[in-house]
Amino acid sequence: MLDANVGRMLLPQAEEALWVLDKPKMQATLEEARRLAFTAPDIEKIAELLALPEDKCAESTRCPPQPRPRPHPQHQPPALTQPQPQPWPSR
16 A cells, blocks of 8 residues: 555656756656665656766757557546437427
8 A cells, every 4th residue: 555655656757857867857857766775767767867977967868758658547638439319399
C-alpha cells in the first residue's frame, strides 16, 4: 500500500521534472525517492541525468522528450459517441 501511495505522489513529480528538465525539482524528487526507497524508470532517468557532468547532461537532453505527461485514468475525458437517431414524434 505504501509503495502505491508513494508512486502516486512521486511519479507525476518525476514526469514533470523530466519534461521541463528542472534540475532543482529533479534533485528534490530523487532525494525523496531515495528517502522512501522508491524506484521507477523516471526516477532512474533522473538519477542518470543528475550524475552526468553539466555539459553532458545538456547533450543528452537535446532529443525531444518522450511524449508526456500521460493523463491519469481517472481524468480521461468521456468517450465520444455518435448521437443516436431519435424517432420522429407521432402526430
